Amino acid sequence: MGMWKVPADVLAQSRFAVSPLAEVVGALGALIRPRSPEQRSFGAAHGAAFTAWAASREGVADLVAASFRDSRRDRAGWLADYLSMPPEKDEQTFEDDLAQLGRLTDEDVRADLRETTQVPLAASLMAPGVRDLVRDLVVWLWTHTVETDWARRERVLRADIVGRTAQLAKHGWGGVLRDLGRDREWVGDGELRINRYALPTRTLAPGSRLLFVPTHTDGSWVGWHDTRYAIYYPVAGRLASVDAGSSAGLAPLVGSNRAEVLTLLDVPRSTSQLSVLTGQAIGSVGGHLKVLLEAGVVLRRRSGREVLYWRTPLGDALVAAGR
Numbered sequence: 468m469g470m471w472k473v474p475a476d477v478l479a480q481s482r483f484a485v486s487p488l489a490e491v492v493g494a495l496g497a498l499i500r501p502r503s504p505e506q507r508s509f510g511a512a513h514g515a516a517f518t519a520w521a522a523s524r525e526g527v528a529d530l531v532a533a534s535f536r537d538s539r540r541d542r543a544g545w546l547a548d549y550l551s552m553p554p555e556k557d558e559q560t561f562e563d564d565l566a567q568l569g570r571l572t573d574e575d576v577r578a579d580l581r582e583t584t585q586v587p588l589a590a591s592l593m594a595p596g597v598r599d600l601v602r603d604l605v606v607w608l609w610t611h612t613v614e615t616d617w618a619r620r621e622r623v624l625r626a627d628i629v630g631r632t633a634q635l636a637k638h639g640w641g642g643v644l645r646d647l648g649r650d651r652e653w654v655g656d657g658e659l660r661i662n663r664y665a666l667p668t669r670t671l672a673p674g675s676r677l678l679f680v681p682t683h684t685d686g687s688w689v690g691w692h693d694t695r696y697a698i699y700y701p702v703a704g705r706l707a708s709v710d711a712g713s714s715a716g717l718a719p720l721v722g723s724n725r726a727e728v729l730t731l732l733d734v735p736r737s738t739s740q741l742s743v744l745t746g747q748a749i750g751s752v753g754g755h756l757k758v759l760l761e762a763g764v765v766l767r768r769r770s771g772r773e774v775l776y777w778r779t780p781l782g783d784a785l786v787a788a789g790r
Contacts, residue, residue, distance in 0.1 A: 481678065482557065486699075552695075682700070684701055732778045
């Protein structure tokens, strides 16, 4: 089985961290391999735009295909290293992530993809500029699917870290790891089980940096680069929905239908999605969105053929006060 041997000093210095790049990985997975209703909804909002962009940029489709290896009964799945590099900083920004990617060379990326696919690479990935193609892919995913929702996502991620830290103080790492993904557990003698495949034990060198990174996905993975290691796990509460009665205090101020629309915009949604969720006619939802937009409590942005709306901080405050 896959094990990490974790020295006591590395475990003592390990910590939780937030990673914008991990949210990009989750977005990419939802677009190309949706496995849950949440991911399928995400794909409905952004899939058409991503497909159109990928078709217009030579090599993107080959890069994406070479960045994942499916698991089998006798073989562990694999995620390309450039997508799973642990953060360098406790307060990692997306610009920091881009700087990490910028230090790779074309051959670094190709070696990474060969390790992932274990087959010869497509001709488009052998041409100069594959590192720039990686950067373009990550930037597109960030700016079109994550950035506008980052403030909300980051609040959820940091809330998870606060809860995990409290859990750590009470139960130690053994208690924390039990719900950080399937097959993750301490097995004794400083060994951390990563999966159940027959893989050599990886011993972390003294002074290595071990991070636990929450993400808005329903899966988990691990990553390492140099002496940095990370375990990525599904954040608690990522699927938490707005309570049905949470807009009751807001309704007298803006009207019950408009309050319902605003309450649902904790994540980016289209007019058609809102119509389905509320049962209101698309024209009525559009009218409410126009008023909310003019009031400065929502923002909008086109994504492919859809226009997505989400709450501003002022809208968040209004909903919170209404609760």
